[in-house]
Amino acid sequence: MTAIFDSSAWIEYFAASPKGERVRELVDGGGAKHTPAVCLLEIKAKYLREGHDPAERIDFICGSSSIVGISKEICLQAADLRERHGLHTVDAMVYSVARALKGTLYTCDRHFQKLDDVVVV
Numbered sequence: 001m002t003a004i005f006d007s008s009a010w011i012e013y014f015a016a017s018p019k020g021e022r023v024r025e026l027v028d029g030g031g032a033k034h035t036p037a038v039c040l041l042e043i044k045a046k047y048l049r050e051g052h053d054p055a056e057r058i059d060f061i062c063g064s065s066s067i068v069g070i071s072k073e074i075c076l077q078a079a080d081l082r083e084r085h086g087l088h089t090v091d092a093m094v095y096s097v098a099r100a101l102k103g104t105l106y107t108c109d110r111h112f113q114k115l116d117d118v119v120v121v
Contacts, residue, residue, distance in 0.1 A: 001031035002103030005065060006094045007042040009106045009121060014057055019108050019121045026106055033065040036097040038090055040067065068097050085115060
């Protein structure tokens with residue numbers, strides 16, 4: 001299993017919400033785990049905006065999953081996915097990473113729910 005975690009999944013994980021507990025099971029389970037690099041931006045920005053130091057959480061994500069950079073190919077595919085599915089730009093990049101890795105995207109955002117290979121926790 002190749003699992004790709006988006007920002008919302010990690011945020012719920014750290015909040016220890018019921019959704020976050022499901023994400024914890026996935027993070028603790030077997031298989032490859034990846035996080036699109038752009039998610040680090042979203043997560044850090046959220047915690048800074050809330051007045052929290054994000055360093056420990058960012059370090060945990062980087063130690064628990066492989067961080068996937070945003071290549072030219074991912075960006076170009078993301079543009080197509082954005083148009084086809086009406087996604088926001090960052091969401092299209094996250095979904096493009098999942099498609100490139102042929103994995104399952106785990107998210108807590110319902111706007112991904114009609115897309116292939118996505119599990120809305």
